[in-house]
Amino acid sequence: MQEGLYLRDCYLKEFDAIIENVKDEKYIILDKTAFYPVSGGQPHDTGNIVCNDQEYNIVFVGKFDGKISHEIDKEGLKEGDKVRCIINWNRRYKLMRMHTAAHILDSVIHNESGAMFTGNQLGEDKSRLDFNLEKFDREKMKSYIEKANEEINKNKDVKITFMPKDEAEKLSMLLDWDYGDMKELRVIEIEGIDKQPCGGTHVKNTSEIKRIEFVSVENKGQGRKRLYFKLSE
Numbered sequence: 001m002q003e004g005l006y007l008r009d010c011y012l013k014e015f016d017a018i019i020e021n022v023k024d025e026k027y028i029i030l031d032k033t034a035f036y037p038v039s040g041g042q043p044h045d046t047g048n049i050v051c052n053d054q055e056y057n058i059v060f061v062g063k064f065d066g067k068i069s070h071e072i073d074k075e076g077l078k079e080g081d082k083v084r085c086i087i088n089w090n091r092r093y094k095l096m097r098m099h100t101a102a103h104i105l106d107s108v109i110h111n112e113s114g115a116m117f118t119g120n121q122l123g124e125d126k127s128r129l130d131f132n133l134e135k136f137d138r139e140k141m142k143s144y145i146e147k148a149n150e151e152i153n154k155n156k157d158v159k160i161t162f163m164p165k166d167e168a169e170k171l172s173m174l175l176d177w178d179y180g181d182m183k184e185l186r187v188i189e190i191e192g193i194d195k196q197p198c199g200g201t202h203v204k205n206t207s208e209i210k211r212i213e214f215v216s217v218e219n220k221g222q223g224r225k226r227l228y229f230k231l232s233e
């Protein structure tokens with residue numbers, strides 16, 4: 001199982017690595033990587049691999065058989081190459097802000113309404129949260145967002161810890177989520193606001209989020225509601 005460097009350091013933007021394997025000329029496995037593979041509702045990173053003054057664009061990152069695989073846009077890299085890797089920080093940082101904002105919203109909505117979460121999809125421009133509420137109204141949703149913004153304004157630190165799986169699972173607000181057979185889970189704690197298992201990338205302090213804005217709410221059928229939100233710059 002390959003552990004991404006982003007698990008312990010979400011702010012690592014550039015790093016050196018050695019190519020461990022190349023498949024079909026365009027799927028690259030590195031000896032270590034900080035590129036985030038698509039998972040848990042957070043989109044994959046993009047960026048570049050530089051080798052001998054040649055630049056290769058990373059167009060997709062996924063985790064397969066426990067290894068993080070980087071899909072590049074052209075041929076030329078080979079096993080053993082020493083490479084410089086650069087993450088598209090603009091995209092990643094937006095997703096980090098979105099992810100931490102989503103945790104704060106999860107927590108506020110759960111505490112205020114008792115809702116559990118059934119899914120989420122983060123995006124650079126807007127994100128969505130799905131939860132199991134029978135009833136909701138726009139004004140209530142807006143008031144939850146205001147509460148979340150009050151929490152953001154407290155400039156709280158966001159901490160990364162690791163915990164035994166059974167202990168960490170109790171903190172989850174996700175319905176029927178399978179955390180697999182790992183012994184330890186990574187836990188994201190937003191001081192005094194939220195604590196839950198998560199493998200995603202997060203900002204260090206809530207002040208970096210700035211402000212959550214309401215976009216829309218959708219009724220997705222009985223007991224299924226969807227909230228769209230964005231962040232102000």
Ligand SMILES: [Zn+2]
Nearest residue numbers: 099198199200
């Ligand atoms: Zn998360």
